[in-house]
Amino acid sequence: MSYKAFEKTDYENLLKIINDDERVLYGEEINEEYSHDELGGTHSVPDAVVKALTTEEVSAVMKYAYDNVIPVTVRGSGTGLVGACVPVMGGIVLDMSGMNKVLELDEENLTITVEPGMLLMELAAYVEENGFFYPPDPGEKTATIGGNISTNAGGMRAVKYGVTRDYVRGLTVVLPNGEVLNLGGKVVKNSSGFDLKNLIVGSEGLLAVITKCVLKLMPLPKKTVSLLIPFKSLHAAIETVPKIIRSKAIPTAVEFMEREVIKDSETYLGTAFPDKSGDAYLILKFDGNSKQEIESLYDNVASICLENGAMDVLISDTDERDESIWKPRGSFLEAIKSSTTYMDEVDIVVPRNRIAEVVKYCMEISEQIKIRIKSFGHAGDGNLHIYILKDDLSDTEWEKRMKAAMKLLYEKARELGGKVSGEHGIGFAKREYLHESSHKTEMELMRGIKAVFDPKNILNPGKIV
């Protein structure tokens, strides 16, 4: 499929649709930011940027793009890591960050309806003020909800509460030809044909443009307690995780981290971490309605950790203490990034009882390939964030070693029954690995679905399939 070359007249026509020259950018007016995402591995400048404010505008822009066969790439905050929001075929970038309002808090149906450009941290703060709780909690709080839905982001509370998909009740979407559809709704149950709403979740902007999201809420737990658990080695820490899961305690989060990454975050944030005794740590979080209830939940887990070599179990039960451990945890990606010249990431997910093997394997291939690898992540749900660091390597050497490390890691994930991405998505950067790891028919089905939604292949072309 060949696309129409974007011309000045296309810009003028878009301007007519939007009727606000501050919201349609062309040529020199386009900020360099629009050419990459947070990791910056994929670069391509769009021909035009449209900052949409309504479903109608999105629909009109899509209809124009469809009629003229112009590629359209949807963008939220640009905090993705796999190039999904980068317009690799040029064309129009549809910036959704201005559609950031709460439309309705429905306390009877326990749902909130928001526009997709709302930031995760704004949503969390808004519902908590009203005594509700939106459980998905990806580390990047400045990501948009639309972006979270598009990658089916998981985050730290997935162990107990599941992932973004579990909280999407309904979506209003604009199809590539401009048609507006409501999928799902405020209903709790739904057996009415194929679940198209769930096809949109995790589709990384390839099937339709999300313009309204109905999200499921829960009552806000009154209290949370986190445990910071120092271990002598990463191995000891990670080996304990399956035992915690087996104990039937349900923490909301089980995270692991190494001393070295904590040091990077201390440098990056300029604040100290409240404990220095361990070479590796687990952080567990529990929620409930009272301190006593939570204590009874974690008592057994604390004993299990101590029996398995934990040096102590440190208790964080106030806002100040939580901040001293969770703020560093939230900064790891940026902290590791600032400790090196360039990096690439792997976001594999494996059955959770296999996570220790992957962590050990990372250390082995780091030695073998002679490349620095740092990892941290969601030990409780089997999703690892592994960062391969360039440091002082030459470009060719980096390319060679990084590719070799990635190949081994994805092979390992496959061998252990895992998947290419746990929550960051495939986008542009992980396509090759998805294709290698998936059955041919599976990829053909995905391509078929894409073609049904988007026969002219104008929505986010060059990604996933």
Next chain:
Amino acid sequence: MNIIVCIKQVPGSNKAEVDPVTGVLKRDGNDTKMNPYDLYAVETAVRLKEQSGGKVSVITMGPPSAESVIREAFAMGADEGFILTDRKFAGADVLATSYTISQGIKMAGEYDLILCGKQTTDGDTAQVGPEISEYLNIPCIANVTSIEEIGDKGLTVLMDMQTAIEKCFIEYPCLVSVDKDIFLPRLPSYVKMKASKDQKINFITYEDLPDKDETKVGLNGSPTKVQRIFPPSVNDKRELFSGTAEEMTETVLTKLKENKFI
């Protein structure tokens, strides 16, 4: 070195809400914590003990439920705990509180150093520490940001005078109130919490005090009378300036001068 740390139980949430009609602070009885500033004092005490040996005692005044902050101090490394609790102590202002605590300290045994946090998050006066030292007739330094040297006769400390940092020597026994961030407070240890689970806490009532003077404790001993409590007014008036950097600087400057901020 024997150290006594004064601590207080405060509301758990940082968002204090005042009932606009009755003027009463809305407290959730179950949600309490140790005054965050006191954590720095406890941390300082435990570090001094780790460095030079001795004993750390903690003392608090409050309802019997304040036991939880004593237990928390045990989990951070304190060895002994005292609670001053009696209906007669209720309604105390800073003066009555300082007096009552100074009485309790007299019962807590020999000490070289008394440590306090800078202030509490519910009262915010920062006066109780210095007033205790007056009642005990010992020297006091407030706003201590660093302990430079632990000597045989006393401590060398840095004191933040806002416009200058002063290095001072203070002789034992003395009272020091430490500033936020003197050390990063450690998290309470589950292992220590379990080990100190059955440790006895010393409860002190009015009848136990060395000086039983009802006019000096509780509401009777409090010259401060609270007339009214009200939430601070929130001003969310905003003005948006636009223009070039130079123009906006000029506008901001004019505004600040108009309002006599500069």
